[in-house]
Every structure is written in C-alpha cells, then in structure tokens.
Amino acid sequence: MEQLKSPSDLERFRKDILAKRDPKRPAVAVCVSTGCEALGVKGVLIAFGEEIKRQGLEGKIGVKETGCLGFCEKGPRVVIYPEEIYYFRVKSTDVPEIVSKTLISKEIVERLLYIDPVTAKTAKRLSEVPFYKYQNRLLLDNNAKIDPKKIEDYIALGGYSALAKAIFQMTPEQVVEEVKRANLRGRGGGGFPTYRKWESTRDALGEPKYVIVNCDEGDPGAFMNRALMEGNPHCILEGLVIGAYAIGSHEGFVYVRQEYPLAVENMGIAIRQAEKYGLLGKDILGSGFDLKVKIHRGAGAFVSGESSALMTAIEGRVGEPRPKYVHTSEKGVWDKPSALNNVETWANIPLIINNGAEWFGSIGTEGSKGTKIFSLVGKVNNTGLVEVPFGMSLRDIIYKIGGGIRGGKKFKAVQTGGPSGGVIPEQYLDSPVDFDVLTKLGSIMGSGGMVVMDEDTCMVDVARYFVNFLCDESCGKCLPCREGLKQARKILNDIVAGKGKEGDIEKLGEIADVTSVASLCALGQTAANPMLTTIRHFRNEYEAHIKEKRCPALVCKELISYYINPEKCNACMLCFRNCPASAITGEKMKIHVIDQSKCTKCGTCYDVCPPNFRAVQRISGEPVPLPLPEEGRLIKKSGKRQE
Amino acid sequence: MIMDRIDDIINKYINEEGVLIQLLLDIQREFNWIPKEAITRINERLQIPVSQIYRVASFYKALSLKPRGRHLIRVCLGTACYVRDSPRILDSVERKLDIKAGDTTSDGKFTLETVNCLGCCALGPVVEIDGQYYGRLSSANIAKMLSSYN
Numbered sequence: 045m046e047q048l049k050s051p052s053d054l055e056r057f058r059k060d061i062l063a064k065r066d067p068k069r070p071a072v073a074v075c076v077s078t079g080c081e082a083l084g085v086k087g088v089l090i091a092f093g094e095e096i097k098r099q100g101l102e103g104k105i106g107v108k109e110t111g112c113l114g115f116c117e118k119g120p121r122v123v124i125y126p127e128e129i130y131y132f133r134v135k136s137t138d139v140p141e142i143v144s145k146t147l148i149s150k151e152i153v154e155r156l157l158y159i160d161p162v163t164a165k166t167a168k169r170l171s172e173v174p175f176y177k178y179q180n181r182l183l184l185d186n187n188a189k190i191d192p193k194k195i196e197d198y199i200a201l202g203g204y205s206a207l208a209k210a211i212f213q214m215t216p217e218q219v220v221e222e223v224k225r226a227n228l229r230g231r232g233g234g235g236f237p238t239y240r241k242w243e244s245t246r247d248a249l250g251e252p253k254y255v256i257v258n259c260d261e262g263d264p265g266a267f268m269n270r271a272l273m274e275g276n277p278h279c280i281l282e283g284l285v286i287g288a289y290a291i292g293s294h295e296g297f298v299y300v301r302q303e304y305p306l307a308v309e310n311m312g313i314a315i316r317q318a319e320k321y322g323l324l325g326k327d328i329l330g331s332g333f334d335l336k337v338k339i340h341r342g343a344g345a346f347v348s349g350e351s352s353a354l355m356t357a358i359e360g361r362v363g364e365p366r367p368k369y370v371h372t373s374e375k376g377v378w379d380k381p382s383a384l385n386n387v388e389t390w391a392n393i394p395l396i397i398n399n400g401a402e403w404f405g406s407i408g409t410e411g412s413k414g415t416k417i418f419s420l421v422g423k424v425n426n427t428g429l430v431e432v433p434f435g436m437s438l439r440d441i442i443y444k445i446g447g448g449i450r451g452g453k454k455f456k457a458v459q460t461g462g463p464s465g466g467v468i469p470e471q472y473l474d475s476p477v478d479f480d481v482l483t484k485l486g487s488i489m490g491s492g493g494m495v496v497m498d499e500d501t502c503m504v505d506v507a508r509y510f511v512n513f514l515c516d517e518s519c520g521k522c523l524p525c526r527e528g529l530k531q532a533r534k535i536l537n538d539i540v541a542g543k544g545k546e547g548d549i550e551k552l553g554e555i556a557d558v559t560s561v562a563s564l565c566a567l568g569q570t571a572a573n574p575m576l577t578t579i580r581h582f583r584n585e586y587e588a589h590i591k592e593k594r595c596p597a598l599v600c601k602e603l604i605s606y607y608i609n610p611e612k613c614n615a616c617m618l619c620f621r622n623c624p625a626s627a628i629t630g631e632k633m634k635i636h637v638i639d640q641s642k643c644t645k646c647g648t649c650y651d652v653c654p655p656n657f658r659a660v661q662r663i664s665g666e667p668v669p670l671p672l673p674e675e676g677r678l679i680k681k682s683g684k685r686q687e
Numbered sequence: 688m689i690m691d692r693i694d695d696i697i698n699k700y701i702n703e704e705g706v707l708i709q710l711l712l713d714i715q716r717e718f719n720w721i722p723k724e725a726i727t728r729i730n731e732r733l734q735i736p737v738s739q740i741y742r743v744a745s746f747y748k749a750l751s752l753k754p755r756g757r758h759l760i761r762v763c764l765g766t767a768c769y770v771r772d773s774p775r776i777l778d779s780v781e782r783k784l785d786i787k788a789g790d791t792t793s794d795g796k797f798t799l800e801t802v803n804c805l806g807c808c809a810l811g812p813v814v815e816i817d818g819q820y821y822g823r824l825s826s827a828n829i830a831k832m833l834s835s836y837n
Binding site for chain 1: 712739747748770804806810813818
C-alpha cells in the first residue's frame with residue numbers, strides 16, 4: 045500500500061479494507077492484554093490455533109488478538125463474531141467445544157456465558173451484563189473490535205477520519221475553539237481545561253513546539269491508560285496529530301512508563317504503521333503538515349508524571365518538578381513551548397472533532413463533560429475498568445456496576461485520586477462523580493483510580509501506606525515534603541505499632557498544613573490528603589490505635605494476635621503443617637494451640653483454616669485466652685465435632 | 688566482549704539529544720544491571736559527566752547499580768494489591784527465599800523487588816517474574832509459582 049495523499053485516499057483505503065472483509069465470517073476475538081495474559085490467555089490462543097487447524101478450518105475462521113474490555117475479573121475473555129457472543133473465564137480446555145459448537149454449529153456454550161450472581165441468569169449480550177449495562181463506553185468499546193497491532197482495523201472503524209476533517213475542513217483556531225466549546229478537561233488529574241493549554245502553547249514564542257502524551261500512570265491502583273494504549277493506540281495518536289495541528293507543533297513525544305512493556309510495543313508499532321500510510325511524519329495526508337513522534341520510556345519514578353518533571357525526563361535528566369510560575373506551555377521541553385495531555389484526554393479529541401462539541405457537551409455534568417474511565421478495584425465484586433458519564437453517583441458505580449462488596453462485607457470507604465487523593469466514606473456515596481464534587485469532599489478525581497475498602501481495611505494503615513509511598517517517591521527537592529513526610533511516616537509507623545501517643549493526630553495535622561502550602565509541586569501539596577481525610581472521617585480508628593492499642597479492622601500486625609478457638613478447632617493439622625514458624629502444637633484428635641512467643645503473625649494459619657471451621661481468629665486490644673491444659677485438648681469424635 | 692555490547696547500544700543514540708535515560712534502560716535490559724564499564728563508556732563516548740549518569744541511574748527504580756539475579760521477581764504493592772493483602776505475599780516470598788526486598792539470593796537465582804503498580808489492579812495481589820504475571824495469588828500458592836524457575 046502506498047502513502048495516503050488525501051482524505052479521499054483514506055476513504056478509498058477504508059472501503060478497500062471493508063470490501064475484503066466478510067462481516068458474516070465466523071471469527072473469535074481474544075483479549076491479549078496484560079490482565080488476561082496474567083490469567084493464562086496465551087494457552088487459550090494457542091489452543092484456538094491448534095483446534096482450527098485440527099478441524100481443517102484454517103482461513104474459514106478468523107482469530108483476532110484484541111485489547112482489554114475492562115472486566116479483568118472475569119478473564120480470559122473471548123468474543124465470537126458475527127453473533128457477538130461473550131465468553132468469560134475461558135480455559136484452553138474449553139476451546140474445542142467453542143470451535144465445534146459455537147463457531148461451526150452456532151450453538152451457545154451456556155456455562156461460559158456471564159452468569160449473574162444474584163439472579164443466576166445468563167447474559168448472551170454484553171448489554172445484559174450489569175457490569176456493562178450502566179456504562180457508556182465511548183473510548184473503551186473499540187478495544188474489543190481492534191487488533192491494536194493492525195492500523196487497518198482502526199481505519200475500518202472510521203479511524204483517522206477526524207484527522208482528515210480537522211486538517212482539511214478546519215483551521216487550527218477552529219479546532220481549538222471546538223475543544224473549548226466541548227469543555228474538555230484534562231483527564232490526568234488536574235481537570236485543567238485542555239483548550240487553555242493548547243492556546244497558550246500555540247501563542248507562546250519559540251520554536252519548535254512540542255506535543256506530549258503522558259502515559260506515566262504512576263498512581264497505584266489505576267490502569268486506564270494502560271488499557272487504552274495497549275488496546276487502541278491509534279485513537280491516542282490521532283488525537284495527538286489533531287492537537288499538534290491546532291497548536292502548530294511538528295514534534296511529539298509519547299511518554300510511557302517502562303512497567304508497561306506491551307503499551308510501549310503497541311504504540312511503537314502504531315507509530316510505524318501510521319508513518320507508513322502517511323498519517324504521521326511528513327506531509328500528512330498530502331496536507332503539507334508534518335509531525336514526527338517519538339516514544340520515551342519512563343524509568344520508574346512517580347514524580348515524573350508531574351508535567352514539568354516529565355519534560356525534564358524527556359531531556360534525559362532526573363525527572364524533578366520545576367516551579368510552576370514558569371508555565372510548561374511557554375517553557376517546557378528544552379525550554380520550548382510544550383503541550384502535555386493525558387492519554388485519555390488525547391483519545392477524546394477524535395470523538396469531539398467527529399461528533400462536535402454539542403454532542404460531547406450533552407454527556408456529563410455542568411462542569412465536567414464527557415465520560416471518564418475509572419479503575420474500579422479493591423474489595424468490590426466486579427473489578428475492572430469502568431467508563432461512565434460524569435455525574436454518576438459513587439454508589440451506582442460501586443453497587444450497580446461493581447456488584448457491591450466482596451464476601452458480603454460492609455463498605456467502609458472508597459479511595460479516589462491515588463496518593464494525592466483521599467478517602468470518601470459511606471455518607472457521601474450518593475455524590476455525583478465529577479472534578480468539582482470530589483474536590484469538595486476533600487479528595488480529587490485524579491486520573492481515575494477508585495479503590496474500594498471494606499471493614500477489613502484499616503484506615504490508619506491506609507494513610508501510612510500512602511505516606512510511605514510518597515515518602516519514597518518524593519524527589520527531595522523541597523524540605524517540607526522531604527522531611528515532613530518522613531516525620532509523618534514515623535508517627536504513623538508508631539501508631540500502627542501500638543506506640544502512638546496523645547497529640548500524634550494533631551501533630552500529623554500540623555505537618556499536613558505545612559507540606560501543603562510550602563511544597564513546590566502537586567506531590568507535596570497534596571501529600572497530606574490521605575492523612576487528612578482518614579483523620580477527618582475515621583478519627584475513631586486512630587484513637588483506638590493510640591489509646592486502646594487496638595486495630596479495629598484487625599490488620600496492624602503489632603496490635604493483633606492469632607488464636608485458635610478451641611470450640612471450633614477440628615484438629616485437621618492444616619495450620620500445624622503450614623506454619624512457617626513452627627509455632628503451632630497439635631496432633632490428630634488434639635486441639636491445636638499457637639505458641640504466642642513463636643508466632644510471627646504471618647497469617648498463614650488464618651488462610652489455611654478451612655472456611656467451615658473458621659477456628660483461627662484474630663483478636664486485638666484484649667489478652668489472648670490461655671490455652672487449654674494438655675489433658676483437655678482431646679477431641680472425642682474424629683472429623684466431626686459435636687456442636 | 689562486554690564493551691562491544693555496550694558500544695552497540697550507545698551507537699543507536701549517537702547525535703541525539705536527551706538520550707541518557709533511554710540508553711540506560713537499554714543497558715539495563717541487556718545486562719540486567721548497569722555495570723561500571725557502561726558508565727565510563729557512556730562518559731567517554733557521549734561526554735556526559737559521570738556524576739550525571741550516576742544521578743540518573745540511582746534516581747530511577749528501573750535502573751539497578753547492583754547485579755541482579757537470573758530471575759527478577761516484582762511484588763506489586765500498589766493500592767489495589769495492598770488492600771488485598773499483598774504485604775503478606777511479600778512476606779511469604781521473603782521467607783521462602785530468605786532475602787528481603789531489594790536483595791538477591793546467594794546463588795544468584797532470584798532478585799526480589801517491590802513495585803508501586805503493575806497496572807493489573809483487577810487481579811490483585813499480583814506478582815511478576817521475568818515479565819510473566821501471576822494474578823489472584825495467595826500465600827499458599829507462592830511455592831508452586833517459584834518452583835517453575837531454575
């Protein structure tokens with residue numbers, strides 16, 4: 045195929061691709077993103093290849109490798125086309141049946157369909173699965189239809205038509221105006237209006253100007269950008285080219301963290317393919333507009349996700365933030381004007397150009413337009429990526445889409461915004477999710493991490509976790525962040541170790557005040573949020589740790605003890621055999637006992653104790669009951685105890 | 688021999704600006720750590736001060752100034768994994784290998800590290816060994832996971 049030299053070339057190419065494809069041909073699409081890969085999808089893929097060969101169906105059945113559809117909980121996931129039947133938790137042993145039954149005879153393999161845990165009904169269509177039913181997947185939907193390594197798949201779905209429209213039917217000013225009217229706000233965390241970044245980069249003096257995709261995604265517990273870049277890299281590239289055209293930039297960077305090797309690989313392939321077809325590089329679609337894009341791999345530093353730090357990293361130096369009064373839109377990479385946006389922000393651009401600002405503005409709330417992808421994880425039943433319009437309530441996201449809390453436990457809080465965010469307790473669950481509401485609640489939208497916590501999560505431990513994280517990731521440039529966090533960590537470590545003192549909570553508050561006003565970048569300015577919100581909403585847990593030396597959630601190692609309830613122990617020997625510290629005494633027919641002086645509190649006994657016995661218990665804030673005397677430990681009946 | 692391999696990598700980045708991090712990532716991938724020879728060679732050929740190379744190499748988590756073992760184990764301590772008990776997974780791996788995070792076993796077989804997030808949050812707790820991901824782990828299946836490496 046030659047380079048595409050005009051929008052009509054692109055249109056012709058699209059028609060050619062579609063003409064060569066038979067929409068009725070049976071095909072199977074297998075998710076090969078990192079999540080499903082962790083669950084063994086490679087074996088499933090190989091099995092499809094072998095089975096199709098064995099049944100002599102090569103060429104008659106297509107096999108497509110696609111990106112993530114979000115419901116990682118139920119992976120590996122495959123889709124059967126043209127009927128669009130979704131199978132979940134597929135194993136390689138299921139493959140022969142799928143090929144002969146579904147692909148050949150068009151019969152459904154019921155047990156592989158999604159089964160609703162409440163109604164026990166199976167869902168044939170994706171829209172019948174509650175996890176998907178309430179979503180509005182403007183960005184993620186294509187992940188199941190596209191092989192991210194094939195630009196043809198993206199073009200077949202109308203890809204790069206927004207680029208053609210922007211360059212040939214709109215002036216750069218009109219593009220900026222459209223993004224402005226759409227009220228698109230940055231998806232990386234700040235929620236800053238995208239058009240303003242573009243406008244000031246465009247107006248800034250200095251050449252060259254740079255456009256940058258931020259896929260550093262350092263927030264622990266978030267993987268939206270990973271899924272988009274792995275599953276649909278071209279939609280990000282298309283947005284980037286449109287932005288570059290609007291800004292007047294001819295050089296771009298895609299910054300990807302090295303922890304995401306598949307995203308790096310797929311983006312690299314996408315860039316090469318787009319260049320080959322003349323959709324990137326010199327004289328894009330024959331318009332005379334050029335854009336050269338390079339990938340820059342991040343080397344593992346949370347602070348490098350901050351825009352000015354990321355730009356110094358692109359220069360090959362240590363990624364530390366710079367003072368904010370020098371705007372990166374004026375002096376960014378090598379002191380040249382630079383526009384940096386998050387992966388998801390760029391991916392929204394083609395949608396806005398194709399469908400118009402009015403359409404985009406009709407989705408979402410007054411101040412936050414469009415959809416947002418959240419990474420719904422932690423203690424919910426359905427974990428995965430969730431794309432919803434702004435304005436949906438936290439409760440709907442967690443209960444309707446997430447299916448509620450695992451194991452029938454009680455909801456405690458949801459943590460949003462990563463280490464810069466905060467925890468939101470039960471009483472605010474009905475708040476609509478948008479940039480401004482979450483900020484009012486003391487948390488932030490952040491990039492979209494949503495970690496659900498239940499009664500078994502200790503909020504002091506959560507605060508300690510984030511402070512510890514930020515302490516390690518602080519670049520050390522500003523004293524309040526470097527030293528303040530270290531002191532906060534020490535206090536929190538003491539509290540969870542049962543060495544907390546009166547006045548500790550107030551001291552944490554003081555440190556929080558100073559770090560938030562006196563730090564240079566957002567890492568330090570927001571570092572106090574996890575502490576402040578946990579203190580605000582869960583002060584009683586702090587007090588239990590400090591005053592009663594008790595961890596109410598039974599998490600903090602130094603404050604809990606493992607104990608075998610003699611009433612429930614069946615002398616099954618499981619904990620005895622598995623204890624790595626040899627702290628358990630027991631034998632057949634004899635109730636087991638933990639020697640508290642030897643116990644390392646690793647929790648193995650608690651894990652292996654059969655659920656129907658639940659003899660191993662955790663206790664906190666009270667003395668461990670004395671063990672039964674030797675002679676009282678004998679169990680009369682083997683296996684079953686009398687109740 | 689080692690110099691040839693280092694030179695091959697440096698050759699890819701001649702006459703380019705801001706390449707230090709990319710260059711060091713490639714060296715890391717080739718040798719599994721940043722040997723001293725590589726630092727002096729980069730200094731000689733690209734005129735980047737040794738202090739600057741050390742600074743970058745010691746700042747970033749992915750770059751290691753100590754030799755790593757044959758297999759790299761990364762235990763995810765991201766928030767989603769953390770609330771699903773990943774610290775206990777780390778405990779059991781540490782116990783099994785008798786090393787602490789950041790160290791290498793005496794036979795040079797495993798290096799154990801922690802990582803802030805692997806982006807497999809839905810499957811937590813997650814461990815990655817040499818690029819292979821293991822999801823939904825419990826401390827009970829750690830031994831089995833480790834036994835397939837030699």
